Amino acid sequence: MFHRIDLGPTPFEPYTQHLAPSLTEDLRSLVQELRGSRVVHVNSTPVGGGVAEILRSLIPMSKGLGLDTDWYIISPPNSFFDVTKKLHNLLQGAEGGLTAEETRNYRLYGGETSSVDFGPLAADVWFLHDPQLLPLMSFLPEGWRPPIIWVCHIDLSAPNEETLNAVLPDVRKSDAQVFSMPYYVPASLESPNIHIIPPAIDPLSEKNRPMPMKEAQGYLASMGIDLTRPLVTQVSRFDPWKDPWGVVDAYKDAKGAFPGLQLAYLGASHAADDPEGKQIFERLGEYVGQDPDVHLYGDADIPLDRVDRVVNAFQTASDVLLQKSVREGFGLTVTEAMWKGQPVIGGNVGGIKAQIQDGHSGFLVDDVEQCAARIKQLLERPELRRSMGEAARESVRERFLLPRFLRDYLRAAIERKASQQRGTAEASSTRS
Numbered sequence: 001m002f003h004r005i006d007l008g009p010t011p012f013e014p015y016t017q018h019l020a021p022s023l024t025e026d027l028r029s030l031v032q033e034l035r036g037s038r039v040v041h042v043n044s045t046p047v048g049g050g051v052a053e054i055l056r057s058l059i060p061m062s063k064g065l066g067l068d069t070d071w072y073i074i075s076p077p078n079s080f081f082d083v084t085k086k087l088h089n090l091l092q093g094a095e096g097g098l099t100a101e102e103t104r105n106y107r108l109y110g111g112e113t114s115s116v117d118f119g120p121l122a123a124d125v126w127f128l129h130d131p132q133l134l135p136l137m138s139f140l141p142e143g144w145r146p147p148i149i150w151v152c153h154i155d156l157s158a159p160n161e162e163t164l165n166a167v168l169p170d171v172r173k174s175d176a177q178v179f180s181m182p183y184y185v186p187a188s189l190e191s192p193n194i195h196i197i198p199p200a201i202d203p204l205s206e207k208n209r210p211m212p213m214k215e216a217q218g219y220l221a222s223m224g225i226d227l228t229r230p231l232v233t234q235v236s237r238f239d240p241w242k243d244p245w246g247v248v249d250a251y252k253d254a255k256g257a258f259p260g261l262q263l264a265y266l267g268a269s270h271a272a273d274d275p276e277g278k279q280i281f282e283r284l285g286e287y288v289g290q291d292p293d294v295h296l297y298g299d300a301d302i303p304l305d306r307v308d309r310v311v312n313a314f315q316t317a318s319d320v321l322l323q324k325s326v327r328e329g330f331g332l333t334v335t336e337a338m339w340k341g342q343p344v345i346g347g348n349v350g351g352i353k354a355q356i357q358d359g360h361s362g363f364l365v366d367d368v369e370q371c372a373a374r375i376k377q378l379l380e381r382p383e384l385r386r387s388m389g390e391a392a393r394e395s396v397r398e399r400f401l402l403p404r405f406l407r408d409y410l411r412a413a414i415e416r417k418a419s420q421q422r423g424t425a426e427a428s429s430t431r432s
């Protein structure tokens with residue numbers, strides 16, 4: 001049921017060029033404090049989407065610093081992911097609810113752990129990521145339980161209340177909870193141990209390290225983009241909350257002023273836990289109709305081992321980057337593009353609001369008309385693109401690089417460990 005994702009250490013030294021010296025010192029002393037402790041992360045998929053993206057870098061970086069840490073995934077049947085994607089949509093505010101059958105499917109998978117050997121997962125602290133892992137909370141073997149930190153990566157600002165109330169009892173079984181933004185914390189959770197930890201990107205990964213413009217343009221040209229004409233791009237899973245229809249509408253509107261405009265929508269996330277993507281990809285293709293200047297790329301168009309470089313290339317060489325989401329837990333694609341010196345036009349929601357300073361490091365938009373107007377403005381004014389892009393990169397350097405994220409996680413882990421030790425000491429002094 002659990003599979004270890006085998007990742008070795010990467011040296012930490014190269015990260016320090018991007019960091020304030022005090023952050024590097026903090027990290028080293030926190031790792032020292034956790035010496036002899038083991039930290040385990042569990043999530044539902046090894047690739048695709050923001051969580052896998054973070055863990056792929058966080059684990060090697062942590063090991064490079066000397067931390068004893070590992071990453072495990074669960075491997076449920078596809079029917080489980082059909083339910084958890086629906087649950088994800090409900091928690092972000094979709095109408096409806098899980099049927100009794102779906103609820104049974106969701107919880108059943110947690111129940112299968114009764115026959116599992118938990119030995120390899122023994123740890124001093126667990127980070128459990130997202131609702132997919134919540135049913136586990138009810139089925140851990142008797143007497144076997146590290147302190148558990150549940151991490152919620154989704155936008156809970158306007159949830160479907162009934163669904164939220166249905167999952168909260170499991171959330172409360174965790175010892176602490178992490179949310180990306182303060183306004184995602186459900187008022188009724190009433191937990192004493194809440195951490196606000198916005199996600200971050202790895203500046204040294206293949207996706208985010210500097211790519212020479214010529215190389216980036218080579219990728220675009222090989223994928224059918226005409227380099228002599230402007231290009232607007234959104235990099236996102238094909239998901240209703242990313243507003244793919246709004247992206248196409250804004251492009252069409254802006255094309256009135258820039259007839260040569262092209263649109264790329266890169267949705268090759270290869271995410272096993274997003275079964276909805278293929279269907280939305282097809283529906284979007286029908287919506288676009290016969291427009292040779294719109295390029296939709298799905299999983300089949302970009303092999304997994306090329307995706308990181310292709311995303312890097314589009315974020316580096318596009319003229320305008322969009323993230324027109326209508327809900328967004330955080331939006332790593334925004335961070336990635338800003339790190340490449342691009343001002344992003346983003347939906348005025350969730351984590352995007354926390355990343356883009358409107359009019360300074362990008363633009364926040366509430367609808368298609370605003371989005372189209374900002375596309376036109378950025379296309380007309382390359383010098384504005386440059387100055388905003390510089391502000392964008394600097395704000396990511398200060399706030400959203402992975403070492404800061406690891407520091408926050410380590411602090412949460414240390415707090416949990418200390419609290420457990422206090423609990424054990426109190427219990428033994430009561431006994432004696």
Ligand code: UDP
Nearest residue numbers: 049050053236237266267268269331332333
């Ligand atoms: N991504 C990718 N290929 C794609 C589309 C997305 O590798 O074609 C990556 C993207 O670069 C980012 C992650 O998937 O690292 C998406 O994270 P985000 O937080 O933006 O959204 P989520 O998918 O988690 O809702």
